[in-house]
Amino acid sequence: MRRARQIAMAALALLLGAFAVVALAQPPVTRSSAAVEVRPEIAALESQVSRLDEGPELFEQSCSSCHGFEGEGVEGQAPSLKHAGEAAADFYLRTGRMPLGQVGDEPLRGEPRFGDKEIEALDAYVGSLGEGPAIPKVEPSQGSVSEGMRLFTESCAGCHGIGGKGGVAIGGYAPPLGEATPAEVGEAIRVGPYLMPRFSEGTISPAEVNSIARYVELTQNPEDAGGFGIGHIGPVPEGLVAWFAAVAAVLLVARLIGERLGGSRADDEAEEPR
């Protein structure tokens, strides 16, 4: 009985520990449950419009309710897209941030709602509305990863974390960059979505963008010379492992050898006066 319970307890402790570690090592919850709900309508809409292959019409159908028919913006709903540029349209559409589910929502990454063709058409349309940044050409292979790391530490780590794992930004959420493609990195730098500052070519040159994109690729697949990466976010999961794996295991050993299981055996018991 007692032994069985001990083994059960041991198993439970190990399981809990493993669970804690796994929970932290998981990629963060994707926050697109709202997007999943509206999917059917959108899918229907998509098949209906895919034939048109025309930016203005797509825009009218999916975007104008918030951004206005000419992309001029609607007071209190959505900003004007006059100077958003192709870069912004491409970034918001490819990361699934637009069309926004509801006015007032924080634009978060999700499944893109349009295919490549539609996105290109929309990009071109939004780009034609005024003067905005064009889609930057990003070639990570041309960049230097050490320069990228330095630039990233200086300009980006304050929000996204040095490992690109995201964090609390003043007033909101700086997302992890685990899924960002090199093109999105370049666009984000030029567009400055939401709370993120916009960096001009004077601040971060196109060559430097290549380096940063290359470094972001490294953070997506870091070199784990030391073994399991446990989330690559440093001490928090390390503390969990220390307590729930190491300390739990050692205490279990103490429990097993610390007392003579099965009670006192007279032959190796001794008594001393104090």
Next chain:
Amino acid sequence: MPMTTRRVLRTVESRTGGSGALTKALRYVFPDHWTFLFGEVAMYSFLILVATGTYLALFFEPSTAHVVYHGTYAPLRGTEMTKAYASALNLSFEVQAGLLIRQVHHWAADVFLAAITVHLLRIFFTGAFRRPRDINYYVGLTMLVLAVVEGYVGYSLLDDLLSGMGLAIGNAVALSVPLVGGQFGVLLWGGRFPGTPDFLSRLFFVHVFVLPILIATLMAIHLALVARPHHSQFRGRRQKEGNVIGTPMWPAYALRSLGLFFATAAVLFLLGGLVQINPIWQWGPYEPWLGTNGAQPDWYLGWLIGALRLMPHFDIVIGDYTLIPNPFWGGVLFPGAVFGFLYLWPTIERRWSGDRRPHNLLDRPRDNPTRTAIGAAVFTLVVTVFFAGAADRAFVQFGVSYEFQLWMYRALAMLLPVVVFFATRATCRHLRDRGGHPARDSGARLVERPREASRPLSRPARGYEPRGTETAPEGDARPTGTTKEE
């Protein structure tokens, strides 16, 4: 004692003149309880820390001179960094077994602090801090404080991005001490943050010499003060204030303890080899103008980060002189209060209960419901604040709003301890009055049975034939044979 042992003993003692002392030491009796091993886990972790640390010190260069890195780790090649950080990178990538030893060292530090914490909880909740062990309790607490500082200093040495930010926070906390903070900071850092180039070599000296020697000395005193009045023990059939009953040092206990050492070493080396800890090459070098979101200290400082986070943003300002800057509350006052409580508790309890007698028999937690409840409440407070330290991670991982978490933790930090206090006290009282062990003897009652009857039962093998007449009527299989279903 076996023959060989006796002969070796005689040989050694006849040549060293330590007549009888060794024999006595080998007969020293350790009371049996698994919770008495927590301190040993801490001690063995410390041994492993010293051993691995010695190896690391052979290769680490505590210098802030700048070099350009040309080592094995490609992504940092061509980057300018301090020699300290470069040598830590080389330790991780070029030195034989360097990364393994570095990781074992770091895991051992985490486990060392955890083992001390668990040990402290055991001591507190069993009342082992009472006379004649109160002085030793203070020695133990002091070792805990030193160990926390030692861990922090070690983390800070490597001069990677996280360690540099840790030092920046430490500097802000040091400067926040009212009136003397500024001078204090200058004294430690040799100037404004990040300090003079000497700072790092001083830090190194403190980490590899001053603090380890202090801890080792205190540990020796700790052990001597444990052995002097002999170990405390739980109340039992034969366990009295005036005796110790348990396993003698040689051979039984020594081997058991050796087993624990090997288990500790095995766990630490397994982790060191398999699970990555503090991958400094992923953090990059530190410069005072750099920082990263989500920097965290090792777990044993997590409760201070939590306190810094939870404290609302306000300073105490007189005119335009900031008397008490904000980091003081979380970084100095809170740990000061927690350790103050721990240091003062034996005195408080003595005054409050009027019990000034020495105690060799331990309390079970339920035997003293008020002490247990107060301890549990303080512990709950610290743990709550500790979790608040990881609020930013919880936000990214689970999407719970950061502001909401702060307010939740603030509320919990005030409510939970009170709830836990009353719940613990009620549970303890209930258990004490019922008399059973909560986990083991559910529904059973402890009944004394004559020792003669139970003794043969415990070893039925070895050709002993129970005669049947002396055994308990309902053939109870429990070896100690003292329970009876109600």
